[in-house]
Amino acid sequence: MGFSGVDYFGLDALLTPEQRLIRNTVRQFVDEEVLPIIKESFEAGRFPTQLIPKMAKLGLLGATLKEYGGAGIDAIAYGLAMQELERGDSGVRSFCSVQNGLVIYPIYTFGSPEQKERWLPKLIRGEAVGCFGLTEPEHGSDPGAMETVAKRDGNYFILNGTKAWITNATLADVAIVWAKLDGVIRGFLVERGTKGFSAAKIEHKLSMRASDTGELYLNDCRVPKENLLPHAEGLKSPLMCLNQARYGIAWGAVGAAMACYEEALQYAKERIQFNKPIASFQLVQQKLVEMLTEITKAQLICYRLGQLKEANQVKHTQISLAKRNNVAMALRCAHLARDILGANGITLDYHAMRHLVNLETVYTYEGTHDIHTLILGSDITGIESFR
Amino acid sequence: MKVLVCIKRVPDTGGGFRLTADGKRVDTTNLGFTISPHEECAVEEAIRIIEKHGGSSTVLTLGPAAAQEQLREALAKGINNAILLEADDYESWDPKAVAHAIAETVKPMGFDLLLFGNESADACNYQVGLRVAYLLDLPCVSGIKALEIQNGKAIAKRESSEGWEVYEVSLPAVFTVKEGINVPRHPSLRGIMAAKKIPIEQRKPARGDSPIARRRLKKPQEGRQLEILGQGVEAVGKVVAKLRELGAI
Ligand SMILES: Cc1cc2nc3c(=O)[nH]c(=O)nc-3n(C[C@H](O)[C@H](O)[C@H](O)COP(=O)(O)OP(=O)(O)OC[C@H]3O[C@@H](n4cnc5c(N)ncnc54)[C@H](O)[C@@H]3O)c2cc1C
Numbered sequence: 253m254g255f256s257g258v259d260y261f262g263l264d265a266l267l268t269p270e271q272r273l274i275r276n277t278v279r280q281f282v283d284e285e286v287l288p289i290i291k292e293s294f295e296a297g298r299f300p301t302q303l304i305p306k307m308a309k310l311g312l313l314g315a316t317l318k319e320y321g322g323a324g325i326d327a328i329a330y331g332l333a334m335q336e337l338e339r340g341d342s343g344v345r346s347f348c349s350v351q352n353g354l355v356i357y358p359i360y361t362f363g364s365p366e367q368k369e370r371w372l373p374k375l376i377r378g379e380a381v382g383c384f385g386l387t388e389p390e391h392g393s394d395p396g397a398m399e400t401v402a403k404r405d406g407n408y409f410i411l412n413g414t415k416a417w418i419t420n421a422t423l424a425d426v427a428i429v430w431a432k433l434d435g436v437i438r439g440f441l442v443e444r445g446t447k448g449f450s451a452a453k454i455e456h457k458l459s460m461r462a463s464d465t466g467e468l469y470l471n472d473c474r475v476p477k478e479n480l481l482p483h484a485e486g487l488k489s490p491l492m493c494l495n496q497a498r499y500g501i502a503w504g505a506v507g508a509a510m511a512c513y514e515e516a517l518q519y520a521k522e523r524i525q526f527n528k529p530i531a532s533f534q535l536v537q538q539k540l541v542e543m544l545t546e547i548t549k550a551q552l553i554c555y556r557l558g559q560l561k562e563a564n565q566v567k568h569t570q571i572s573l574a575k576r577n578n579v580a581m582a583l584r585c586a587h588l589a590r591d592i593l594g595a596n597g598i599t600l601d602y603h604a605m606r607h608l609v610n611l612e613t614v615y616t617y618e619g620t621h622d623i624h625t626l627i628l629g630s631d632i633t634g635i636e637s638f639r
Numbered sequence: 640m641k642v643l644v645c646i647k648r649v650p651d652t653g654g655g656f657r658l659t660a661d662g663k664r665v666d667t668t669n670l671g672f673t674i675s676p677h678e679e680c681a682v683e684e685a686i687r688i689i690e691k692h693g694g695s696s697t698v699l700t701l702g703p704a705a706a707q708e709q710l711r712e713a714l715a716k717g718i719n720n721a722i723l724l725e726a727d728d729y730e731s732w733d734p735k736a737v738a739h740a741i742a743e744t745v746k747p748m749g750f751d752l753l754l755f756g757n758e759s760a761d762a763c764n765y766q767v768g769l770r771v772a773y774l775l776d777l778p779c780v781s782g783i784k785a786l787e788i789q790n791g792k793a794i795a796k797r798e799s800s801e802g803w804e805v806y807e808v809s810l811p812a813v814f815t816v817k818e819g820i821n822v823p824r825h826p827s828l829r830g831i832m833a834a835k836k837i838p839i840e841q842r843k844p845a846r847g848d849s850p851i852a853r854r855r856l857k858k859p860q861e862g863r864q865l866e867i868l869g870q871g872v873e874a875v876g877k878v879v880a881k882l883r884e885l886g887a888i
Binding site: 256257259262264269270272273274276277280281309310311312315321323324325329333 | 651653669671673707708711712715825826827828829830831832835
C-alpha cells in the first residue's frame with residue numbers, strides 16, 4: 253500500500269487538481285522507483301543514476317520552465333514534487349535541486365542565447381547533468397571570500413582554484429563555477445573533459461550517501477570566453493540560485509518529516525511492550541503529536557511561501573525562515589522517529605535514521621541553520637551580525 | 640480505431656476510512672479521490688491501442704463536477720478527449736441508470752472498442768459494462784487480462800483457474816478489464832500541464848429510474864488478529880489448547 257500523506261489540516265482542499273495530480277504522480281514514482289532501491293544506493297554510497305532518465309521522463313527536470321521542453325508547473329506544484337522526492341531521500345531531492353535551481357536556473361537567467369540552446373534542452377531531458385561550484389575548502393558560509401580566480405587570456409579565461417562539497421561533482425557534464433574576475437564574482441560554464449579541470453568524489457560520508465558529492469579542481473583550466481555567463485555579476489547572482497534551491501528544500505524537508513512520522517506512527521501501533529502497543533503510552537503519544545503539529549505548521553509555511561513565489565513576491569528572508577524552520581523541524585522529527593523505533597531504528601531497514609543523517613547535511617548546506625538565523629536577525633533588527 | 644474508456648471517481652481509502660452517520664456511504668470528508676484500479680488499467684489499454692493502431696481515445700465518467708480531476712488524469716496520460724456526464728447525486732444512481740445514461744451518450748458516437756473496469760472499487764457491482772453492451776446490442780467479454788487488435792478483430796484473454804480462455808470478437812465490442820492486464824503509466828508533468836488545456840465536454844444526463852437503493856454498509860470489526868498455530872499434525876496440540884483457552888471445549 254502506497255503512502256497516503258499527512259494532511260491534518262486538510263490542505264489538500266487548497267490545491268488545484270493539477271497540483272494534486274502532480275503530487276500524487278511523484279508520490280507514486282517515489283513508492284515504485286525510489287524506495288525499493290534507496291537502501292542499496294545509500295549503503296553503496298552512490299547516487300542511483302538509473303533514476304535520471306526516469307525523473308526526466310516524468311518532467312521533474314526543468315519542471316517550472318515553460319520553454320526548452322520544461323513542463324511549466326507552478327511553484328506550489330514544484331514544491332509538492334520536492335516534498336515527495338525528499339520523502340524518498342534527501343539525496344534524490346538534492347539531485348533535482350541542483351539540476352533545477354543551481355544549473356538550469358542560472359543558465360536560463362544569466363546565460364546567453366547560445367548557452368541556453370546548448371545546455372537547457374539536454375539538462376531538461378536528463379541527457380546532461382550539471383553541478384554548482386561555489387563552496388571552497390576554506391570558504392563555506394562566507395563564499396564572498398572565495399579564492400578561485402579567472403584571468404583573461406585572449407579568447408579564453410584561465411581558471412584556478414578548488415571547489416569542495418559539490419553535489420553531482422563527478423556525474424556532471426557541465427559545472428557552473430563561480431570565480432573572481434578582476435575581483436568580481438562571475439559564473440563560468442566548465443565542461444567535463446576541459447583540460448585542467450577534474451573532479452573527485454568525497455568518500456566516507458555518513459550523510460547523503462545516496463548523493464554524489466565531490467571536489468572540483470581547476471588548474472590553469474582554459475575555458476572559451478563564450479562560457480562566461482554574461483548576466484551574472486557579484487555574489488548576488490549565486491545567491492539568487494541558492495534561493496531557488498532553498499525554496500525546494502523548505503518543501504523537501506516536510507517530505508522527510510512526513511516519512512518519519514508515518515513510519516513512527518505505524519511502528520508505535522504495532523510494537524508491543526508491557527503487553528500493549530507502545531502507541532498507548534503517553535510519552536510516545538506526545539512525541540507523535542509533536543511531530544504532527546510541527547509538520548502541519550511547516551506545511552502551512554510552505555503553502556504560503558509557494559503562493560508568494562508564484563506571485564513573484566517572495567522575499568529571500570521568507571525563504572530563509574522556511575528553510576531554517578522546516579529543516580530543523582524535520583531533523584527533530586527524524587530523531588523522535590528513530591527513538592520510537594528503538595533498536596530497529598538504527599538500521600537501514602527503516603527510513604528514519606537515513607533521513608536523520610541526511611538532514612544533518614540539509615541543516616548545513618544552502619546556508620547553515622545559524623546563517624539563516626543571522627540573515628533573519630539582520631532583517632528584523634537592521635543590524636548585521638555576520639562579521 | 641475509436642476507443643472509449645469509462646472510469647469512475649472513487650474515494651482513495653488506502654489510509655483507512657469511516658462511514659457516514661447513516662451508514663450508507665463512505666465518509667469522504669478527509670479522503671482524496673482516485674480512479675478505480677481496474678479502470679486505470681482500461682485507460683492504459685486504450686492509450687496503448689491508439690499508440691499502436693492510431694485513431695482517438697475518449698474517456699467518460701458519470702459523476703460530480705469534481706470528477707473532472709479524474710478525467711484530467713486520464714488526459715494527462717495520453718487519452719485524447721473527455722466527456723463528463725455531470726450528476727452530483729451520482730452515488731444514488733444504480734448500475735441500470737448509469738448504464739442507460741452512458742449508452743444514450745455513446746450510441747451515436749461510433750466507438751469500435753468500449754472499455755470498462757471489471758468492477759468499480761467502491762460499489763463493486765460488476766454491471767455497468769455488461770449493461771451498456773446489452774443496451775447497445777454489442778458483444779461483451781468481461782474480466783479480460785489481455786487484449787489485442789488483429790485484422791480488425793479483438794483477441795481477448797481471460798484468466799481462469801485452469802488456464803487462459805481466448806476469445807476472438809468482432810468489433811464494435813465491449814470489454815471489462817481486470818487489473819493486471821498491464822502496468823499503468825504515470826502521467827508526466829508535461830502531460831498534466833497539457834491536459835489542463837483540453838476542453839472537457841460536459842453534459843447533464845437524464846436520470847432513469849434506479850430500482851436499487853443501498854440500505855447500509857457495515858465495516859468489519861477492526862483489530863481482529865490472525866494467528867497461525869502451526870502446520871499439519873504438530874499444530875494439533877496447540878489447536879486443542881487454544882480451543883480450551885477460548886472455552887470451546
Ligand atoms: C553533502 C553536501 C553537499 C553540498 N553541495 C554543495 C554544492 O552543490 N555546491 C556548493 O557550492 N556547496 C555545497 N555544499 C557546501 C555547503 O553549502 C557548505 O557546507 C555550507 O555553506 C557551510 O559551509 P562550511 O561547511 O564551510 O561551514 P562553515 O562556514 O565553516 O561553518 C561552520 C560552523 O560555523 C558557523 N558559522 C559560520 N559563520 C558564522 C557566523 N558569522 N556567525 C555564527 N556562526 C557562523 C556555521 O553556522 C557552522 O555551524 C554541500 C555540503 C554538503 C555537506
